[in-house]
Amino acid sequence: MKTDQAKALLKKYLDESASPGEQHVVDSFIEEQLLSNYWNRSETEKELFGKKIKQKIDRQVLGYDSVVLVPETKGKPKFQKLWFISTVAAAIVVLLLGGLYFFKTRNESVDKRYANDVQPGSNKAILTLADGRKINLDNSNTGELAKLDGISIQKAANGLLVFSVLKGADRKSAVSYSTIETPLGGQYQVNLPDGTKVWLNAGSKLKFPNRFDGLKRNVELNGEAYFEVAKDKVHAFLVNSGSQEVEVLGTHFNINSYSNEPVIKTTLLEGSVKLRNADTEKIIAPNEQAILTGNNFDVKQVDASTAIDWKNGEFRFKDEGLKSILRKLSRWYGVDFVLENRLDNLPSFSGSVSRFDQISVVLKMLEETGNIKFYINGKVITVK
Numbered sequence: 001m002k003t004d005q006a007k008a009l010l011k012k013y014l015d016e017s018a019s020p021g022e023q024h025v026v027d028s029f030i031e032e033q034l035l036s037n038y039w040n041r042s043e044t045e046k047e048l049f050g051k052k053i054k055q056k057i058d059r060q061v062l063g064y065d066s067v068v069l070v071p072e073t074k075g076k077p078k079f080q081k082l083w084f085i086s087t088v089a090a091a092i093v094v095l096l097l098g099g100l101y102f103f104k105t106r107n108e109s110v111d112k113r114y115a116n117d118v119q120p121g122s123n124k125a126i127l128t129l130a131d132g133r134k135i136n137l138d139n140s141n142t143g144e145l146a147k148l149d150g151i152s153i154q155k156a157a158n159g160l161l162v163f164s165v166l167k168g169a170d171r172k173s174a175v176s177y178s179t180i181e182t183p184l185g186g187q188y189q190v191n192l193p194d195g196t197k198v199w200l201n202a203g204s205k206l207k208f209p210n211r212f213d214g215l216k217r218n219v220e221l222n223g224e225a226y227f228e229v230a231k232d233k234v235h236a237f238l239v240n241s242g243s244q245e246v247e248v249l250g251t252h253f254n255i256n257s258y259s260n261e262p263v264i265k266t267t268l269l270e271g272s273v274k275l276r277n278a279d280t281e282k283i284i285a286p287n288e289q290a291i292l293t294g295n296n297f298d299v300k301q302v303d304a305s306t307a308i309d310w311k312n313g314e315f316r317f318k319d320e321g322l323k324s325i326l327r328k329l330s331r332w333y334g335v336d337f338v339l340e341n342r343l344d345n346l347p348s349f350s351g352s353v354s355r356f357d358q359i360s361v362v363l364k365m366l367e368e369t370g371n372i373k374f375y376i377n378g379k380v381i382t383v384k
Helices: 004-015 020-038 043-062 081-097 102-113 322-333 359-369
Strands: 126-128 134-136 143-148 153-154 160-167 177-182 186-191 197-200 207-208 216-228 236-241 244-248 250-257 264-270 273-276 283-286 288-293 296-301 312-318 338-339 349-355 374-377 382-383
Touching: 020 244, 081 143, 102 216, 102 374, 126 273, 153 216, 197 207, 236 250, 244 250, 264 273, 273 288, 312 322, 322 359, 359 374
Parallel strands: 160 186, 216 236, 338 382
Antiparallel strands: 126 134, 126 177, 143 153, 153 160, 177 207, 186 197, 197 216, 207 216, 216 250, 236 244, 244 273, 250 264, 264 288, 273 283, 288 296, 312 349, 374 382
């Protein structure tokens, strides 16, 4: 920035005539470039620093020399708020006059790092039928997609996949299975033959029978899904996911069982759920979450709506570690993160943002709350 531009900016800031954008330039500079170093000084150093800076700003910006008077005490000098404000304002112009135009440099850097922005995921999935046929659901037409074993498979106008039992269907034939799988960057909703509604998150797979026979309704899940199970007091609904089995009669719950997650999380929103594995059983109530680590269940109280943020089109982070957040972003945006440094000393993150924003929106939010920077290069994002 040129000297006359720096002078004009500071004068406008000090007499409160600066535009919101110009105020943001100075405020951002104070917060990110000055305060961290300023507070590390001793009280005496702050005072001496302020005297020199004040005299320099008077000469270069205001056009005259001045004498800086600082209240003194018998002990250590008191650092007054007014003195701090004057010092900060003076330091801004000195640094700007020295060639540090923070706002311009910062935004040029951000624009460059995010030049290859990544688009969010969308509704897409592959349906594999019992006879081996594969149907790409995101580019298939609406209407009936197939008939198989007394089942009609239809795609609704909103993209919903619906399995319906045909009237007069032969229920004596062997039960066949279909699989719906979402890729990285995909999500999908399916209505099962019993009326159960299932939302699949990115990178997930659900295997289910084309009709439910017998006393139990069994499905298999890899990844993450939210279930609204059709009520049936006679026929229990069972979800096998990893090393656990979830049994319900009719309820709303979410299961996160990705293979690259350290634990399996089952969160209940409505009704009651029984969980079991080889060693134990647990029953959880609404707003409780069962965390399976190895063969042990740990149950805790949670805000259950946070567990289905993805289903509601959001990322909601509450005291969440960066590694966990990056795994979520990797699945939804279909990207790989490369870590140049250890992330162990970073704080937890809290905040929310739409899942349908470009990835740069999420990354900028993380940058503002932690000492990290992201660099996008195609589908690879470097974390520093």
